[in-house]
Amino acid sequence: xEATELNNEYESRPNMSKSKWTEIWxxxxxxxxxxxxxxxxxxxxxxxxxxxxxxxxxxxxxxLFDFIFKTDWYPEAEILGIGAMIVASIYATLGSIIIGVxxxxxxxxxxxxxxxxxxIKIIKPAVELLAGxxxxxxxxxxxxxxxxxxxxxxxxxxNGLLAAIIILSFMILPTIINISVTALxxxxxxxxxxxLAMGASHxxxxxxxxxxxxxxxxxxxxxxxxxxxxxxxxxxxxVAGNSIQIPxxxxxxxxxxxxxxxxxxxxxxxxxxxxxxxxxxxxLFIFIMILNIVLNFITSKVGE
Amino acid sequence: xxxxxxxxxxVKGIIYLSxxxxxxxxxxxxxxVVSNGIGEISWDFISQTQMGEGEEGILPYIVSTLYVILITxxxxxxxxxxxxxYLVEYAKPGKVVxxxRFATESLAGxxxxxxxxxGLIFFVTFLNFGWSILSGSLTLSMMVLPTIxxxxxxxLKAVPNTFREGSLGLGASKLRTIRKVILPSAIPGxxxxxxxxxxxxxxxxxxxxxxxxxxxxxxxxxxDGGRTLAVHLYYLxxxxxxxxxxxxxxxxxxxxxxxxxxxxxxxxxxxxxAKQ
Numbered sequence: 001x002e003a004t005e006l007n008n009e010y011e012s013r014p015n016m017s018k019s020k021w022t023e024i025w026x027x028x029x030x031x032x033x034x035x036x037x038x039x040x041x042x043x044x045x046x047x048x049x050x051x052x053x054x055x056x057x058x059x060x061x062x063x064l065f066d067f068i069f070k071t072d073w074y075p076e077a078e079i080l081g082i083g084a085m086i087v088a089s090i091y092a093t094l095g096s097i098i099i100g101v102x103x104x105x106x107x108x109x110x111x112x113x114x115x116x117x118x119x120i121k122i123i124k125p126a127v128e129l130l131a132g133x134x135x136x137x138x139x140x141x142x143x144x145x146x147x148x149x150x151x152x153x154x155x156x157x158x159n160g161l162l163a164a165i166i167i168l169s170f171m172i173l174p175t176i177i178n179i180s181v182t183a184l185x186x187x188x189x190x191x192x193x194x195x196l197a198m199g200a201s202h203x204x205x206x207x208x209x210x211x212x213x214x215x216x217x218x219x220x221x222x223x224x225x226x227x228x229x230x231x232x233x234x235x236x237x238x239v240a241g242n243s244i245q246i247p248x249x250x251x252x253x254x255x256x257x258x259x260x261x262x263x264x265x266x267x268x269x270x271x272x273x274x275x276x277x278x279x280x281x282x283x284l285f286i287f288i289m290i291l292n293i294v295l296n297f298i299t300s301k302v303g304e
Numbered sequence: 305x306x307x308x309x310x311x312x313x314x315v316k317g318i319i320y321l322s323x324x325x326x327x328x329x330x331x332x333x334x335x336x337v338v339s340n341g342i343g344e345i346s347w348d349f350i351s352q353t354q355m356g357e358g359e360e361g362i363l364p365y366i367v368s369t370l371y372v373i374l375i376t377x378x379x380x381x382x383x384x385x386x387x388x389x390y391l392v393e394y395a396k397p398g399k400v401v402x403x404x405r406f407a408t409e410s411l412a413g414x415x416x417x418x419x420x421x422x423g424l425i426f427f428v429t430f431l432n433f434g435w436s437i438l439s440g441s442l443t444l445s446m447m448v449l450p451t452i453x454x455x456x457x458x459x460l461k462a463v464p465n466t467f468r469e470g471s472l473g474l475g476a477s478k479l480r481t482i483r484k485v486i487l488p489s490a491i492p493g494x495x496x497x498x499x500x501x502x503x504x505x506x507x508x509x510x511x512x513x514x515x516x517x518x519x520x521x522x523x524x525x526x527x528d529g530g531r532t533l534a535v536h537l538y539y540l541x542x543x544x545x546x547x548x549x550x551x552x553x554x555x556x557x558x559x560x561x562x563x564x565x566x567x568x569x570x571x572x573x574x575x576x577x578a579k580q
Contacts (some may be wrong), residue, residue, distance in 0.1 A: 026479050030394055036386030039396070040407040041452070043446045047422045049416065054425055115320060125569065126327045132561040134507025136534045137554050140541045141333050168377065170329050177326065203312040224413070231415025233510040234538050255459035258417045262510055265424075281421045285414070292410045 039084040048285070055282035057276035067279060073244045075264075082280050084246050086163070088254035089284075091247060092236065093229040095165030096172055100229075101222055102167070103177025105211075111177070112184035113206055131174035139235030142167040148238055150251070160253045163239040168232060172225035179224060183217020184210055216298050223295045230287060233258040257284050331361055334558060341555030344548050350556070353522065362553060364522040368437070368530030371523055372516065373505050375441035376448060381498055383445075384452025391453070392460040393482060412450035418463060419447050420514035435517030435529040443515045444508060448501035455500065459493020459575065492575040496568050503564040506557065509534045533557055 024120030057153050062080050070081025111123055146166050187210050195205040199256075211218065240254025242263060255263070261277050261284075268274040352361030387404075395401045423443030433439040463486050471481040487494075509532075517529035518539065529540075533553060540550035 022477055026477060028389075029479055033390035033394060036383045037390040037404050039383050039387060043449065044407045046426065047418070047419055047446075050417065050422050050425050052311060055467045064490075078562055099349060103322045103325055106319045107326045110319050110323040110328050114316070115323070119433060123327055125565070126330045128332075128565055128569070129561065130326070130330050132503050132507070132560065132565050133330075134509070134534050134537075134557050136507070136509045136538045136541070137333070137337065137557055138552050140537060140550060141337060143541055144547070145332075145336060170333075173326055173329070193524075201309075201312050201444070203315050207315070208478070227413050231417065233415070233417045234513075238538075238541055258415060261417050261421065262513065265421075278421055278425070281418050285418055288413055288415060288418070289410070292406075292413050295413075296406055296409065 005200050008045070009072055019045050024117045032115070051278060051281050051285055053150045054275055054278035056279070058272060059282065061272060062279070064275065068275070068283065071246055072246075073209055073261070075268070075276075077274050080272065082257065082260065082276075082283070083243050085255055085257045085260045085280065087246050088281065089142040089230055089256040089287075092164045092168060092240070092254065092256050095161070095250075096229045097222065097226060099165065100169035100172040100176055100225060104173045104221070104225070105218065107173070108177045108180035108184060109206055109211075113202070113210070115214055127174050127177050127267070131178070135171065135232060135235040136238075138167050138171055139238035141238040142235065154251055156251045157241070157253075159239050159241040160251045161240070161247050162250045163241075164236050164254065164256070165250075167235050167239055168229045171232060171235065172228050175228055176221045179221035180214070180218050183214035183221070186217065187213045205236035220298050223291050223298070227288060227291050227295075230256075230291075233257060233262050237262060317468050318564055319335055337551060337554045337558060341440050341551035341553075344552035346556060347434065349552060360520075360549075361514065362536065362556070364520065365531050365533045365536045365553075368516070369506060369532040369534075371437050371530065372440050372444065372512065372532060373502055373527070375437060376505055377498060377501065379441060379449050380445035380452055380501065384449050384497065385456050385494060387449075387453050387458055388456035389482060389487075391528040393478070393486070408450045408453055411446065412454075414447075416508060416511040417514075419443055420511035423511060423515035434527065435515065435519075436527045437516065437523055437530060438526045439528075440512050440516030443511050444505055447508070447511060448504055451504065452494075452497040455497030456490065456494050459490040459496075462493065462575070485496045492571045496571045496575070499568045499571065503561060503568075506532075506560050506564070507534055508532075509538050513538070515571075533560075 014071050058080075066081055067084060068081075069083050070079075071083040071087075072079050072081050073084070074080075075252050107127075111120060111127075115123060119258070142163055146163050147158035149158070150156075150163055152158075154162075190210050191213055192205055195209040196202070200208065236256055238260045240255060240259060242255045242259055243253035244260075245252065247254050261280050264273070264277050268277055349361050350366065351363055353363050387408075391401060391404065395404075420443065423439055427433045427439035427442050428435055433442075467485050467489065468481055471485045472478070476484065512532055513535050516532065516535070518531050518535060519529045520531060523530040534557060537550060537553045537557065540546055540553060
């Protein structure tokens, strides 16, 4: 506040010969800064516009209900239902959350509360590296390690829903851990001290006081994890088997929406087939936007 | 009392186990991939287009990757920095800032395949840039923008207000203060953002696959298509062409990520020191 006042005082000094030009220049630069800041809005707007302009007419032609609930996919006959892909995306995401969230949250508890300094020095860079490993490397690792292990243990080839779930739960760990650690560390000290003073043990304090107090941050971590899992493409293609079917077993081959778009895009002929892939993008986009709005709601509530 | 104690120990055990799983997953991936791949890497492998009978080197893919990194960073960095300067130094809290924040957050959450679809219709088809370094870089610069904005914002906020007041008090204009006082102290943070973005570009597959294409030859200019290392690894693995070469390419990607993380950590610790 003070800085702005000082600045205004300087700008209003009339006796400086260069001041008028400086003022105009400063204004121009401020406008450039403002326009740059608007690039994020512009980007979101044109991405939405172009995905929808290609996708929505296709949905209208196929029929919304048929498109998202029918599970038949015969592009040559223009029978285009992505029900199986939507189910596959939901199953793979849910599965990875079921495995990834407990492991991630408990690791976060370890980092925030239990680990001695020297261990933090090992585990934090490890989490950063996990976040940095390219998704295609995860996929390759899944293909050469996880898939054969599943094949040996349960049979059936190994590539399928379970392999996708395992790889995705590895991939969402860093997201869950980093945001949960921040949330746990933001819990006021008094909460913890109060609980300890009442005679609760450290572990009881963590689970009865600190995690409940950090719940909106942890919830945000889960939402971001869901976003990462539902949007992952290349890693999933390499391990999921990619058959178009509603899975009845965790070992069945599945094709989530993202994999579907990437796989079909390489050979889809222009026309309804190609446009239906953009329509799949629209559905995926809507999923993500709902997650963003939920996330925005949670984080703005925390700010209050 | 005793029962509580044993319960606590059980829970602690589970917490330790989870942490071991987290670190274990990382070590498993690193050791398995690198130990299988490092033997396959030779100077010829990374410096040649063709090495002997039917064996290919990865030079064109390294060049494509570097090309995309360079152009993306050139496009995204100024916009990201300017955007952060606006948000921290100029904007008054209110609706506009909230919308910009929400847009930046949302941009960060959009899956890369959706960016790819968008790049495909907008840059490749609508603007007729074709599958090219330019289309790929423009698409990726939208993807990395949130990272650069966020890290720059944080480092600008870390510059003490006394710096601003001092400079303005000495009669420097606002812009001059930003240029001469605030930006120089924020450089380590900005560099961290750039480094993290490079990491994201190196690892990106889905978006780049739809906008840069997958051609095998060496890109000669902005309008040429290409294939980055990550896309190349995807191809090797998906088509089952050569697992030896796939291990080697994955190892190179992992080594790049290790270097990037190392630099980012060094910068971050310098930033923390500067703060204290």
